[in-house]
Amino acid sequence: MYKVNIPPCQMACPSGTNISKYIRLILEGDLYEAWKVNRAANVFPSICGRVCVHYCEGDCKRKDIKSRVGPYISTKPVAIRGLKRFITDNLTPDYVKRFLDETLPIKKNNKIVAVIGAGPAGLTVANDLILSGCEVEVFEALPEPGGMLRVGIPSYRLPTEVLMEEIDLLKKLGIKIRLNSALGRDVTLEGLRKDFDAVCVAIGAHKAMLMMIKGEELEGIFSGIDFLRKLSLGEDVDVKGKAVAVIGGGFTAADAARCALRQGAKPYVLYRRGKEEMPMDEEEKEALIKENIPIHYLTAPVEVISNDGKKAARLRCVKMELKEPDETDSRKDRRRRPVPIPDSEYEIEADIVIPAIAQKPDLSTFPEDFKINPDDYSTSMEGVYAGGDFLYDATTDVIKVIGQAHKASIRILKFLGQEPKLPDIPQKKRRNRSPWYFEDTQRLRREKFYGGWLDSSKEAYEEVEESTSQELAAYESSRCLQCDFFIDLKNDWTCHRCGNCVVSCPQGALEMVRGEVPPGQPEAWFNSGHWRTDETSKVLVNPEVCIQCGVCVMICPNKCISFVYRE
The missing domain is CATH 3.30.70.3270 (Alpha-Beta Plaits)
Structure with a gap:
């Protein structure tokens, strides 16, 4: 949909990225300016070029084309995420120096802000505040920065060096990051509020939800996020040769199963609904199939069974069927309700069980009367604001977190009596010719951009999705309808x-x-x-x-x- 003359792709992007503009810049060969357009709205363009769920593509205007010239007109969306990655993969080595030369020095406003959490939300807030003249210090509980980007997304999807390049740029802007500094253990909210003009809490959703089934306390049970965190930080997790049951249907479940495979295990996935209801995207489902990881749909665990009373050995499961949504379910995307089928229980080998069903923020260090207002990002403590997953007490995707963090930054700056500083990016002219009407209609089909899996030519954690060529990027860019005109x-x-x-x-x-x-x-x-x-x-x-x-x-x-x- 359109709102105040904003293109539908930009409307769909939680951070409001000006997609049409950066696609035109690709066609002009100005990748540095295209990167700047991205970074103005999205602090992590190279990261989102790999792991963004690309809401923009779902609202691409190409889906509304009414064909008059034959069956070959493609209504498939422009591969926007792939074009974003093309930009960041092909920047000249001096792009950071150019950006710093244009940006520094930043006029200071004598305000200092503490940010708790060096994940995508916290670092986005830090970026906005440092560019607006504040001094910013980020406190991170983990030994490495990046939050869920670092410990929740495997390197075969998001290489560590790509993440660290983005974070290094933030440091060069003047952001200070203190590692191994956990809230409640090393710093307190009250102490930070006393020492800083404002505080933003962006701790992320690192606490796993339990399955609430019998035997969940046995050895060999890891939550999906704990399993991924241990592997990301180089901790020993012995799953080689073992049967690993991963419970869930989202990206964390897929990542856990694919990592278990790379560790030499025999993983499989259990999901209580059907394939159509599975939250992970089609590329991820395809990757599981290509990597020979079985998916058991309409199946739910009911008990973890042990042979010795200590370690997991088997899972007792039940087959499910889908009924109409519960009338008490107030969610907009109400899915059909899974219901156990009587007398359908069976057992399956499971030396390791990895529930990856949901995560939420750990609120154990906060007082019981601590409240968050999601409408204006404020909390019950004056000068303390919430960002990212912490705001909604649930986990969400990277681009939603970034978009919300921008709004939190504006609230913090308003509290401090400051104005946000926005980069000045000149407008480029529209192309005269429309790719839809004037070019060979068969060329308008969308080529394959996404997906990748482990094969004999790749190392275990080598990045599986490849970047695109200049020729394909130019072709795909020409499919854009330039809806900002x-x-x-x-x-x-x-x-x-x-x-x-x-x-x-x-x-x-x-x-x-x-x-x-x-x-x-x-x-x-x-x-x-x-x-x-x-x-x-x-x-x-x-x-x-x-x-x-x-x-x-x-x-x-x-x-x-x-x-x-x-x-």
Whole structure:
């Protein structure tokens, strides 16, 4: 949908990234400026180019194309995430120096802010505050920065060196990061509030939810996030040769199963709903299949069984069937309700059980009366604000966290009496030709961009998804409809109301309204045997249907139609 002339892809992006602009810059070969457009809204473009769930692609305007020229018109979205990665993978080595030369020195405002948590939310807040003139110190409980990006996403999806390059840039901007500094153990909220002008709590969702089944206390039970954290930090986790049952259907479950495979285990996944309801995306499901990791759909564990009373040995499971959603479920995305099938229990080998069903923030160090207001990111302690997963007491995805953290930063700056500093990025002109209408329709299909899996040519934790070529990036960029430019219709005396634009529009997005007025009315003019005014006789455009193809611009005999950029 459109709102205040914002393209649907940008509307769908939680951080509001100006996607159309950076795609035009790819076509112009200016990858540095394209990177700057990304970074203005998204502090971690190289990371999101790999692990973003790309809401933008789901709302790409290509899905609304009405084909008039055969079956080959592709309504598949532009591979926006892949183009973002192409930008960051092909920057010249001096891009950091260029950015620092343009950005530093930053005029200071004599405010100092503490951020608790060096994950995507905390580091986004730190970035916004440092660029706005604050001094920022980040306190991180783990021995390495990055939060869930570092310990919750395996290096075959997000290489550690890619993450550290992003964090190193933040340090060069002046952000200080204190590691091994846990809230409650090494620092207190009260102490930080006393020493700093404001505090942002962005501790992330690192506490795993339990399955609440019998035998969950046995040896050999790891939560998905604990398992991934141990592997990421180089801790010993012995699963080689063992049967590993991973419980869940999200990315953490997929990552845990694929990591177990890379550790020499025999993993499989149990999910209590069907394939269509599974939260992980199609590329991840395909990767599990390609790596020969079985997925048992409509299956739920009911008990972990031990042979010696100490260690896990088997799982007792039950088959499920899906019923209509519970009427008490108030969620917008209500899924069908899994219900156990009577007399369908069976046992399966499971030396290791990894529940990866959900996570939430650990609130054990906070007082019971500590409250969070999700509307303005404030808390019950004056000058203390919440960010990221901590705000909603649940886990979410990286780009949502980044978008929310930007809003928290604005609230903190407002509390401090400061204004956020936004980068100045000049606008680029629109391409004249539309890829939809003028180019070979068969070239408009979307090529495969995403996905990858372990094979004999790769090391265990080598990145599985490859970057794209310059040629493919240019082709994919040309599929963008440039929805940040809007049709501007001059409904004045220069328009003869001939209707050519309405007839020629391949989308049916234009409508001619012909209203009459009595003769002699002020500012009335005569057309086709009737008196009209600019208000009663005009051409209207439906921005929900228009695909910015430019046919009306080219066909108008009086040049009354043009593209106008609106940001």
